[in-house]
Amino acid sequence: MTRMNPLFERNEQFARTYTPEGLGLPTAQAIIVTCLDHRVDPAIVLRLQLGEAPVIRNAGGRVTQAVIDDIAFLGYLTEQLSGGQGALDTLFEVAVVHHTQCGTGFLADPGFRRQAAEATGLTEAALEASTVADPHTTVKADVERLLAAPQLSPKVSVSGHVYDIATGRITTTVDAQYPQPRP
Numbered sequence: 001m002t003r004m005n006p007l008f009e010r011n012e013q014f015a016r017t018y019t020p021e022g023l024g025l026p027t028a029q030a031i032i033v034t035c036l037d038h039r040v041d042p043a044i045v046l047r048l049q050l051g052e053a054p055v056i057r058n059a060g061g062r063v064t065q066a067v068i069d070d071i072a073f074l075g076y077l078t079e080q081l082s083g084g085q086g087a088l089d090t091l092f093e094v095a096v097v098h099h100t101q102c103g104t105g106f107l108a109d110p111g112f113r114r115q116a117a118e119a120t121g122l123t124e125a126a127l128e129a130s131t132v133a134d135p136h137t138t139v140k141a142d143v144e145r146l147l148a149a150p151q152l153s154p155k156v157s158v159s160g161h162v163y164d165i166a167t168g169r170i171t172t173t174v175d176a177q178y179p180q181p182r183p
């Protein structure tokens with residue numbers, strides 16, 4: 001028994017008209033980093049189609065070291081798929097999308113954070129790093145963090161956006177920019 005059965009029925013419908021695609025470059029030339037919240041699915045709110053853009057999701061959509069590592073790997077893979085190192089002038093844009101009413105907002109409260117740490121075994125610092133209380137503030141901080149990451153390819157641009165749960169609309173907080181050249 002699995003609760004997945006109703007969803008597997010949907011998969012059966014999907015597979016009936018499905019046409020497989022080979023591994024190629026994401027056609028939207030973008031990577032989306034966003035929250036794992038089930039109200040913020042890029043396949044729905046951005047109407048992403050298969051093959052358009054990789055999506056990296058975690059609590060809050062925060063730029064953690066794990067996210068930076070994934071983006072570094074995707075940069076390498078993109079270079080390889082496009083014919084090797086140096087074949088492309090630019091690789092892709094990473095769009096960091098935080099959202100209003102994020103469940104991680106509860107973690108801004110120190111009491112809640114302490115209880116959550118005790119219950120889950122996660123450190124309070126890790127929980128604090130996941131917090132999105134004001135998405136405009138955190139998205140700016142995360143764009144800066146990614147732009148400053150030594151692993152980020154100079155051919156990758158980064159932008160920051162906020163998705164409003166109340167309206168379904170995304171607005172841009174930080175326009176796309178490339179990392180500063182490193183000495």
Ligand SMILES: [Zn+2]
Nearest residue numbers: 035037102103
């Ligand atoms: Zn969230």
